[in-house]
Amino acid sequence: MNLAFYLAGAVSVAASLLAVTRRRAIHGLLYFVVSVLSLAVVFFVLGAPFAAALEVIIYAGAIMVLFVFVVMMLNLESGTGKKEGRPFSLRVWLGPAGLSLVLLAELIYIVASGGQGELGGVAIGPKAVGLSLFGKYAVGVELVAFLLLGGIIGAYHLGWHQGKKGS
Amino acid sequence: MLDLLWMVPALPLTGYLILALLGRRLSRSGVAAVGVGSVALSALLSVRVAFSFVSSFHQTPVYVQRLWTWLNAFDFRPSVALRLDALSLVFVLVVTIVGFLIHLYSTEFMAEDEGFRRFFAYLNLFIASMLILVLADNLLVLYLGWEGVGLCSYLLIGFWYKDPANGYAARKAFIITRVGDTALAVGIFVLYVGLGTLEIQGLVDQAAAKWLPGSSAAVAAAALLLGGAIGKSAQLPLQTWLPDAMAGPTPVSALIHAATMVTAGVYLMVRMHGIFELAPVIMIITAVIGALTLLMAGFSALSQVDIKRVLAYSTISQVGYMFLAVGVGAWSAAVFHFLTHACFKALLFLGAGVIILGLDHEHNIFKMGGLRKKVPFVFWTFLAGACSLAALPLVTAGFYSKDLILWAAWSSPGGSAWLWAAGVVGTFLTAAYTFRMVFITFFGPLKSPFQLKPGFRLKAPLLVLAFLSIVAGFLEMPESLGNLPVLSRFLGSVLPGLGGGNIGRQIWLQVFTSGVVLAGISIAYVLFRRRFDETQRFLGTPAPARIDRFFYAGWGMDTLYDRLFVRPVEWLARIDPDDFVDLIFKGIARLNAALHIILARTQTGRLNWYAMGMALGAVILLALAVWL
Amino acid sequence: MTSVDFGTGLTLAAILFVIGLAGVIARRNIIMILLSIEIMMNAAGLAVIVAGARWGQPDGQAVFLFILAVAAAEIAVGLALILRIHHRIKSLDSDDYTQMKG
Numbered sequence: 001m002n003l004a005f006y007l008a009g010a011v012s013v014a015a016s017l018l019a020v021t022r023r024r025a026i027h028g029l030l031y032f033v034v035s036v037l038s039l040a041v042v043f044f045v046l047g048a049p050f051a052a053a054l055e056v057i058i059y060a061g062a063i064m065v066l067f068v069f070v071v072m073m074l075n076l077e078s079g080t081g082k083k084e085g086r087p088f089s090l091r092v093w094l095g096p097a098g099l100s101l102v103l104l105a106e107l108i109y110i111v112a113s114g115g116q117g118e119l120g121g122v123a124i125g126p127k128a129v130g131l132s133l134f135g136k137y138a139v140g141v142e143l144v145a146f147l148l149l150g151g152i153i154g155a156y157h158l159g160w161h162q163g164k165k166g167s
Numbered sequence: 168m169l170d171l172l173w174m175v176p177a178l179p180l181t182g183y184l185i186l187a188l189l190g191r192r193l194s195r196s197g198v199a200a201v202g203v204g205s206v207a208l209s210a211l212l213s214v215r216v217a218f219s220f221v222s223s224f225h226q227t228p229v230y231v232q233r234l235w236t237w238l239n240a241f242d243f244r245p246s247v248a249l250r251l252d253a254l255s256l257v258f259v260l261v262v263t264i265v266g267f268l269i270h271l272y273s274t275e276f277m278a279e280d281e282g283f284r285r286f287f288a289y290l291n292l293f294i295a296s297m298l299i300l301v302l303a304d305n306l307l308v309l310y311l312g313w314e315g316v317g318l319c320s321y322l323l324i325g326f327w328y329k330d331p332a333n334g335y336a337a338r339k340a341f342i343i344t345r346v347g348d349t350a351l352a353v354g355i356f357v358l359y360v361g362l363g364t365l366e367i368q369g370l371v372d373q374a375a376a377k378w379l380p381g382s383s384a385a386v387a388a389a390a391l392l393l394g395g396a397i398g399k400s401a402q403l404p405l406q407t408w409l410p411d412a413m414a415g416p417t418p419v420s421a422l423i424h425a426a427t428m429v430t431a432g433v434y435l436m437v438r439m440h441g442i443f444e445l446a447p448v449i450m451i452i453t454a455v456i457g458a459l460t461l462l463m464a465g466f467s468a469l470s471q472v473d474i475k476r477v478l479a480y481s482t483i484s485q486v487g488y489m490f491l492a493v494g495v496g497a498w499s500a501a502v503f504h505f506l507t508h509a510c511f512k513a514l515l516f517l518g519a520g521v522i523i524l525g526l527d528h529e530h531n532i533f534k535m536g537g538l539r540k541k542v543p544f545v546f547w548t549f550l551a552g553a554c555s556l557a558a559l560p561l562v563t564a565g566f567y568s569k570d571l572i573l574w575a576a577w578s579s580p581g582g583s584a585w586l587w588a589a590g591v592v593g594t595f596l597t598a599a600y601t602f603r604m605v606f607i608t609f610f611g612p613l614k615s616p617f618q619l620k621p622g623f624r625l626k627a628p629l630l631v632l633a634f635l636s637i638v639a640g641f642l643e644m645p646e647s648l649g650n651l652p653v654l655s656r657f658l659g660s661v662l663p664g665l666g667g668g669n670i671g672r673q674i675w676l677q678v679f680t681s682g683v684v685l686a687g688i689s690i691a692y693v694l695f696r697r698r699f700d701e702t703q704r705f706l707g708t709p710a711p712a713r714i715d716r717f718f719y720a721g722w723g724m725d726t727l728y729d730r731l732f733v734r735p736v737e738w739l740a741r742i743d744p745d746d747f748v749d750l751i752f753k754g755i756a757r758l759n760a761a762l763h764i765i766l767a768r769t770q771t772g773r774l775n776w777y778a779m780g781m782a783l784g785a786v787i788l789l790a791l792a793v794w795l
Numbered sequence: 796m797t798s799v800d801f802g803t804g805l806t807l808a809a810i811l812f813v814i815g816l817a818g819v820i821a822r823r824n825i826i827m828i829l830l831s832i833e834i835m836m837n838a839a840g841l842a843v844i845v846a847g848a849r850w851g852q853p854d855g856q857a858v859f860l861f862i863l864a865v866a867a868a869e870i871a872v873g874l875a876l877i878l879r880i881h882h883r884i885k886s887l888d889s890d891d892y893t894q895m896k897g
Contacts, residue, residue: 005799009807016811016834020818025826032830035811039841046804046848051840051856058863059837063870067833070874071826096820099782100813106789107809117801117849128853129860137857144864151868158875772896774828774889778819 008041029068036060046119050126168219171212172232172249175259176298178209179291186288195283199274202287206270206294210263217256228252228660229368231304245365248304254661257502257654258301258434261509265426266294268628272517273418275624276524280416282326289326290422293319297427301434306355306365309435313351313399316428317344323423324415333414340408347398347405351435354391358442361388371441380445389446392439393453396432400486403460407724409483413475417520420475425482425516426509433489433505437498440662444496450581454494458589461487463722465596469603470718473530474519477604480721481556482512484593488572491590495582497575498662499655503643504572506654507555507564510639514552514632521545521629522608525619532604537613544626546609551633553605555640557598557688560681561648564640569594570677571645571665577676578668591683598687606696647673804845811838825887829873836866 015035022028036059043052133141182205190198220230230251237245251259270290277286296315303309325337359365361384362373378385396402401409412424423429436443436453443450464484471477485508492501522538522545523530539546555565573594577587644651647670655665694702706715717723769780815838818831840862847855877887884891 002799005803013807013810013814016814019834020814020822020827020831022827025824025830028827028830032834035834036837039837042807042841043844046799046844048844048848048856048859051844051859054856054860054863055840058867063833063863063867066870067830067874070878093817093821095779096782096817099779099786099820100817103782103786103789103816104809104813106786106793107813108806110789110793111802111805111809114805115801118798119801119804119845119848121798122851124847124851124853124856129856132853133857133860136854137861140857140861144861147868148864151871155871155875158872158879770896772893774825774892775820775823778828782816782820 005042005045008038008045011035011038012042025071026068029064029071033060033064033068036064047121047123049123050129168215169223169230169251170232172216172230172251172302173234175209175213175216175263176249176295176302178205178212179298180295181205182291183288183295186284186291190284190288193284195278198284198287202291203267203270203274205291206263206267209294209298210267213256213259213263216251217260220251220256224660231368233304237307243359245305245307247308248366249302249308250304250367251302252661253658254434254437254502255301257506257658259298261506262294262297262301262427265509265513265632266297266422268631269418269422269426269513269517271624272421272520272628273416275622276418276520277416286323286326286416289319289322290418293323293423293428297431300431304367306358306367306370309438310351310355313348313395313431313435316423316431317341317348317399320344320412320423320428323419324412326415326419336408336411336414340412343405343408344398347395347432350391350393350398351395354388354395357384357388357391367438370439374441374445378445381447382445385442385445386449389439389443389449390452392435392442393449393456396435396490397456398432399435400429400432400490401483402432402487402490403456403463404724406460406464406483407721407728410476410479410721413473413479417475417516417523420479421513421516421520424479425512429482429486430489430505430509433486433493433501436490436493437501437662440493440498443493444663447581450494450496452494454491454576454581454586457487457490457492457494458586458593459487460484461491461593462589462596465593465600467718467721468600469596470715471600472533472719474522474532474535474604474608475516475530477532477600478512478515478519481515481597481600482508484597485512485556488569488590488593491586492572492575495575495579495586496663497572497579497665499643499658499665500568500571500575502658502662503654504568506642507568507636507639510632511552511555511563511565511636514548514629514636515556517625517629517632518545518549518552521619521621521625522617525617525621526615527618529615532607534615535608536611536615537609538617539609541613541617542621545621545629548629548633549609550605551636553601555636557601558594558680558684559688560677560684562637564636564638566681566684567640567643567645570680571643573680574645574668574673574676575665578672579665591680594680595683595687598684599691602688602691603695606691607699610696611699645673645677646670647677801845801849804848805842808838808842808845811835811841823889825877825889825892828889829870829877833866833870836862836869 012035015031015038019028019031019035022031036055040052040055040060043049043055182201185201186193186198190201193201231248232251233246233248235247237247270287273286273290277283280286293316296312296319298312300309300312300316303312321337321341324340325334327333355365358370362370362377364370364373374385398405409424409429413420415423443453461484464480464487468477468480468484471480485504489501489504489508492498492504521542522535525542526535529535551563555563557563558566558569560566569590573587573590576582576590577584641651643654646652646668652665655662705711720726769776812835815831815834815836818834819828822828822831840859843858843862844855847853847858880892881887
């Protein structure tokens with residue numbers, strides 16, 4: 001099963017890399033969906049089937065679909081976004097890539113000097129997660145509810161005038 | 168009751184705070200109520216405290232109230248403490264009672280002024296500072312009050328700040344007294360370094376124990392204290408600020424520059440008499456300064472044209488008498504003269520204020536005249552004050568206090584015939600210039616129309632002060648005239664006693680002084696009433712005119728200081744506009760501006776830039792966290 | 796059954812995070828920036844799951860759920876904002892959003 005982990009991980013990394021480097025947003029989005037799906041596999045391998053299911057249903061199935069719909073249906077990029085010209089030239093990517101690599105090096109250093117442990121020994125099912133959520137983290141669940149409510153109201157209000165006068 | 172002592176300065180201070188912070192919401196009568204009320208309450212409280220103090224006088228001649236510790240640094244732990252003894256009680260009563268009367272007077276005098284609230288706020292602050300000064304138990308608290316009165320003096324002289332001349336006068340007063348204040352500060356340092364304490368009782372004890380009479384430490388300390396006193400009390404050579412300080416409103420001149428602040432120097436010296444007694448040479452210098460000042464100011468007062476300037480030079484002269492008394496070791500005599508002087512000088516200023524107000528802000532005495540018939544109330548009260556100032560024999564307070572000083576100048580071990588002679592000449596001059604002022608202002612034809620009906624609040628203080636100017640003298644009857652030294656016995660708990668002596672000689676001297684006074688009044692009558700026109704013509708001829716102008720200009724000291732100090736400093740400032748120190752400050756400012764411009768460039772408004780900044784920050788912080 | 800190393804899991808999360816970060820800094824199209832932020836959040840979620848798996852507790856998945864909710868809310872509001880600004884200045888280039896300059 002180690003192989004599944006490494007394979008899915010590699011797919012996820014590759015898809016993410018492709019996602020950030022696409023010229024057209026919609027391509028990037030679709031690549032990201034691939035990355036998310038492969039990460040779901042990783043979750044499953046690590047013994048978190050519930051999280052894997054959530055990842056697919058909510059992240060790939062709701063959030064990214066929303067994203068894709070908004071980009072596709074509202075035709076946001078008609079006449080715009082082409083100004084980016086050559087987003088893949090060395091000049092543009094040198095700085096960010098360098099910074100990111102440095103950060104990566106630091107993170108790996110920290111991780112390597114950290115603790116050891118084994119993952120994926122036991123599968124932790126939805127029941128255990130549910131008990132934990134509504135037991136220990138009940139307050140957190142309530143807060144998340146506030147947050148989602150705020151998100152709904154904000155998105156509704158901000159999008160309200162879209163069809164009308166506009167601003 | 169004694170433990171309410173702290174409220175005596177606290178009440179006016181509260182009045183100041185209320186007027187300064189909330190005064191804009193109060194009506195005129197509200198401001199007056201707060202301003203006058205706080206001082207009135209303070210006066211009542213001081214009388215009550217005085218009763219308690221006097222009734223327990225024999226057990227506790229001194230009452231110290233420690234309020235809190237001010238500083239706590241190494242071994243230096245001064246506290247904010249108030250000290251009530253005979254000396255401070257006298258001063259407290261004078262400051263609060265005379266202060267109250269002047270506050271009452273001001274409610275009517277300043278009624279039309281738009282700075283009404285500001286005036287009472289400053290006046291309250293002044294009373295509070297003066298009370299802190301006289302009630303101080305250690306030199307640090309005294310210095311606090313000292314600085315406070317200096318500040319209020321500046322604020323009140325320049326009260327009508329829209330006229331730049333007033334601001335100039337205020338600055339002049341502040342800067343000249345600053346010279347004295349610096350000397351006082353250094354003196355405090357010397358005392359602390361030499362004696363290890365700043366408490367008044369401690370200083371007196373330690374000085375007696377540690378310093379020999381005439382030792383250089385004592386002389387240095389006494390000299391510096393004298394320097395401080397000279398500045399605040401406008402004596403030679405720092406007296407030039409007081410005549411110009413008359414630019415302030417008349418109640419201010421009455422309170423600050425007649426009754427209280429200018430006597431702060433005298434208070435300081437009397438308080439620190441223990442130090443001064445260890446430095447006889449400084450005492451001699453003090454007496455000489457007092458004598459010279461009283462003569463110089465007396466001559467100048469003879470030539471003044473502005474009624475307030477006559478009174479200002481008169482104040483300088485009378486404070487010179489107090490210095491003379493201090494210098495010959497007659498401490499109680501100086502305090503007695505302070506008491507009487509506060510009464511009659513405040514009276515004279517307040518009376519002059521009514522005249523000035525009634526003549527629509529006319530100060531020139533030669534434009535006055537005939538007011539005796541027009542405002543008889545003001546005339547009679549003013550006359551009472553003038554007689555007291557001139558030391559009219561037997562019936563006025565001024566006679567008793569001045570006579571005590573003259574007797575001390577003649578008879579005490581520190582005195583000498585020269586000092587006595589100077590005092591006598593001064594007495595003659597005082598009588599002359601005082602009655603010159605009276606005759607020219609109140610007699611003769613009416614030269615300007617008088618358009619004021621003085622109300623109760625203007626008249627009542629005049630009446631009370633006139634009464635005191637006559638009666639206060641009976642507190643200290645000399646041996647030749649009844650021997651009732653109430654005041655000096657009271658002060659004897661704090662100060663060394665006055666010498667008694669040869670009663671026969673006393674009477675001779677008193678008769679002589681009385682003669683001098685009457686002679687002065689008569690000469691004034693002849694010159695300025697009977698033969699007024701001839702006198703004026705005489706003063707117009709070249710030589711007398713030059714002397715007249717010399718006296719008028721305060722013996723040319725203003726010009727001297729201008730040439731000696733002001734012009735060189737201005738020249739230096741002109742030839743050196745951009746020196747090294749300036750460069751440092753300008754450099755700091757320019758550096759700040761440059762940094763600002765550089766930093767402003769980092770706010771590009773571009774998202775990517777900000778994101779990069781955050782990432783960079785994260786990288787650096789992680790690096791620090793991991794490798795440090 | 797399987798035994799993936801703790802460090803390996805975290806390393807994978809770190810790599811994904813860093814890729815997202817590079818995308819945020821380098822891209823100008825606002826949609827792509829938002830996408831890159833999503834990548835970063837996903838990586839964070841992975842890290843949390845890995846941590847939960849290491850200790851064998853459901854806490855990791857619980858927190859992952861919270862992260863998911865946050866991402867959802869954020870995307871919703873963020874897209875609404877993008878729609879508004881696009882409607883106003885008709886551009887999705889973040890270099891045109893510089894009114895807060897200086």
